[in-house]
Amino acid sequence: IVAAPTVYAADAYPTKPLTVIVPFAAGGPTDTVARLVAQAMTADLKQQVTVENVGGAGGTLGAGRVARAAPDGYTLLLHHIGQATAPSLYRKLPYKADEDFASIGLITDVPMTIVARKDFPAKDVTELLAYLKANKDKVTYANAGVGSASHLCGMLFMSALDTQLTTVPYKGTGPAMNDLLGGQVDIMCDQTTNTTSQIKSGAIKAYAVTTKTPVPSLPNLPTLDKSGLPGFEVAVWHAMYAPKGTPKPIIDRLAKSLQLALTDANVKQRFADLGTEPVAAERATPDALDKFVRADIAKWSPVIKKAGVYAD
Ligand code: MLT
Secondary structure (H helix, E strand, C coil), X not given: CCCCCCCCCCCCCCCCCEEEEECCCCCCHHHHHHHHHHHXXXXXXXXXXXXXXXCCHHHHHHHHHHHCCCCCCCEEEEEECHHHHHHHHCXXXXXXXXXXXXXXXXXXXXXXXXXXXCCCCCXXXXXXXXXXHHCXXXXXXXXXXXXXXXXXXXXXXXXXXXXXXXXXXXXXXHHHHHHHHCCCCCEEEEEHHHHHHHHHXXXXXXXXXXXXXCCCCCCCCCEHHHCCCCCCCCEEEEEEEEECCCCHHHHHHHHHHHHHHCCCHHHHHHHHHCCCEECCHHHCCHHHHHHHHHHHHHHHHHHHHHHCCCCC
């Protein structure tokens, strides 16, 4: 007897709580975006949307968990630009980023900031760049593992400076921030969703933003592009996925719920406070994300190959 294919009931979906896997430790920027979106989707779907943090290997452990999950609409992934860089960084990735997922939608592009422990000697970005070149063997750089956004920014930053710093990997930039606050690590490139409050409270030093346009919520920070690293630009896009094979009616219901979350007043306000904003509605569709991921994988492949950086 050939087993009938499992049919996932789409019309009544969802009939039980959902899990959104965040492939980084709790308390970091991806987690922050996920919890805001999950809260809004819970209200819309009338089922608890719970965030589960599965950190490690620059986000690829958590992404792999979702690639192998049942395509029933109850296990989702909220990941960022690492979905596009991992295929070039990992020669033995346990999933195919452009095949093993069903796109739900883009969420937000988040600027990054170059930050340091509060007593770091450089007083501004010009002094920082000079200091790093002159003292590279004495400076530690925190990131969230190869494949993370902090790793990508660091790779671009160090190659632009032609300076290789000592890298300290964490399971997310939430834990990395704790060590930066404690002075156990020197500098980091991290997303405004994680650094804004610490910058404003003076608990860490900030030198510049990684976007070509200044960040309205951090008006005193110059751009790296205009501070000695012309052309430097990196922002961290975030998106939501389900496993490949999830029925289209379920994908469409999730896409509708995500798009609704991006118009939620609380989500928009919190994003604005943290230096970012939801993507425009026309970008928040499954097809738009599908095309975007493929284009971004192709965009980063030559950059990463040129830098000669591999995780494995
Ligand atoms: C996090 O949420 O911890 C960050 O996204 C890590 C990173 O990608 O730098």
